[in-house]
Amino acid sequence: MPLYLNEDQQMLRDAAREFVGEQMPVAHMRALRDTNDTTGFSRDHWKQFAEMGFTGILIGEDHGGLGLGHVEAGVVLEEIGRNLAPSPFLSTAVAAVAALKGTGAAERWFPGIVSGDTVAALAIDESAKHRASVALKAERSGNGFKLTGAKQFVTHGHVADLLIVAARTSGSANDTDGVTLFAVPKDAAKLTATPERLADANLAARIEFDGVEVDADAVIGEVDAGRSPLDRLLRAGRTGASAELLGVGGGAMDMTVDYLKQRKQFGVPIGSFQALQHRAAHLYAEMEVARAAVLKAQQLLDAGDPKADAAVSVAKAMTGMATTLAVQEGVQMHGGIGMTDEYDIGFYMKRARVLAELFGDANFHADALATAAGY
């Protein structure tokens, strides 16, 4: 498969670019922030995503979805990233769907996701840094399980209809086995979600599980064998976050290059200065290399290739580094105006920082690659 978008994918990109660019430009995110919106995204837009088929992009046609792959999901995510559009697309339509796919739980949750009625959130992280360990306990209780522990950095966690929760059913926190993945409905008792606004103005919840009772059918896949759906979730989430980072970095770079062409100092456009030209050209190279890494990961993931795991880590680490450079150069090259709240470039810096942290930062993934390569 050639490493560029085919015609269908380009058409999808054009549609996503038009819709997200018109309906959810950066001004949309700014308005949600300025009105102190407590949902974190627009449900109307989520419904429109459903009408366009985006919510079911990774869901098979037998379940009413589009039956497309990670390349296509990434095309939508890149536009979301470019416009800093707040949306539950990554957590719901990409990561949660990947976890549920092929399990008994799919029948229950896919219709709501396809119709745009269901929003899913991912309760995976237990500390300030993403780790593979899972400590939150799930003990057998009656016909089901009782969940005790806490999760954090759960985007949309306070409004989600469905929480995907990684829990420990045997062994200890760092064991690979003994993890079970649960689909927890939002009305579960003894569950407290406290939303906190993050630096990028999005809301993420800290969630307390104080003996939350769920039925046995809340288990995604098999008890003690949750690592498999969890890995599917993480692969999809990481690849998706990489695509969104690509959009954030690309958006920041485009804004910056435009600014270099327009802003005059000493009577000439500042983009005519070689010092800035070289930095912009270097940034372009980093972003293009990152773009190739993301598409490679998406294609390998769609092909079910065993090399996908390494490619996903490369993509997440590379986009983390390249987009960080893009937003830093963006603010610097904009000069003083880049520091103002009124101008959008600062929003790109904040969003990049959040996405870089999501599902493991560049160091986490470089370390994973090193470990897998045996050093």
Place this chain on the structure above:
Amino acid sequence: MTEDTFRTETRAWLEANCPPEMREPVRTDADVCWGGRDQSKLTQPQKDWMNRMGERGWTVPDWPKEYGGGGLNPAETKTLREEMARIRARNPLNSFGISMLGPALLKYGTEEQKKDHLPKIARGEIRWCQGYSEPNAGSDLASLATSAEDKGDHFLVNGQKVWTSYADYADWIFCLVRTDKTNKHNGISFVLFDMATPGVSTKPILLISGYSPFCETFFDDVKVPKENLVGTLNKGWDVAKYLLGHEREMISGMGLGGGSKNPLIEGALATIGVDHDGKLADPLLRAQIAQFEVRSKAFAAMSERFIDELKAGKAHPADPSMMKYYGTELNKSRHELMMAAGGSDALEWDSDRSDGGAAPRAWLRTKANSIEGGTSEVQLNIVAKRILELPGA
């Protein structure tokens, strides 16, 4: 022929014809086969491998058969390369004729020039060098001064070139000369001539690596027949640019490393060892290597994408500049890390154990990567102007 049949037959032929000595990794410069008129320094297995591949046109598998190529389509070429990689076959022939002149002749050469030169390149009979840079025309290549005066049936060439790789071993040179002093870019012509022509002399330049792949080359009243002009008179800059694109692609490939074993990682594990968690016992070097590997693997994807886009006619003409810049900077950091991983072993200069100081000499050699073929700064200028369309200073 179906894909499967072609693969089966290719595999069988390679198994039967690639000498076992040619399936060992390249360790020193002597292991690289360049062909040429003087083949006295080549080993018998090198000659066998080059000749057998050359006869089939498989040194240049995708060139047309009529010019000594293999006439293979892109899928077959890819299969051949995969099958060669499978048995770890060495490149049968290294050649500036293949990587640079050949593509330019295929595009700009006359029928006679193609018929005359391309088959000899394919079979490794003639070794070429490149006469581009001059002492006062480095990054500003178009300011070159070597003159070619029109003398009716021939040009009279006078001047000096520098950084002519392996000019002291080359049989022929492809050379940029000034045919019009009043026009900088549109006064340059692209000519070919035999290095044995009276008036041509070369002098090696000793480098910091202790090696001397480059030469100064002098032309003193060298007679070059008119039919050796490639393309249009005074329009040699177009040929040069086309050819430089190929050179940049070739050099950018350096960032990729090669093979399934990673010499950087293997080397670091061998010298430094692992801690009780099985991790490299120098955590900072481990982190640096890991971050380098991220970029290296991402760049491998970029190279794959570039080739795919090139085949589909989607590549931006200035993309090779971006690739050249990124690939050569990566290659320099790879060798910097290899020196750090090798410790004092990597400092030995002449010993047998160090293959004659292969590591430090290779490390020093890479420092030229971001200078030759257009400096990194020149590549960034090209990206800034042609891709980002930033205004001229």
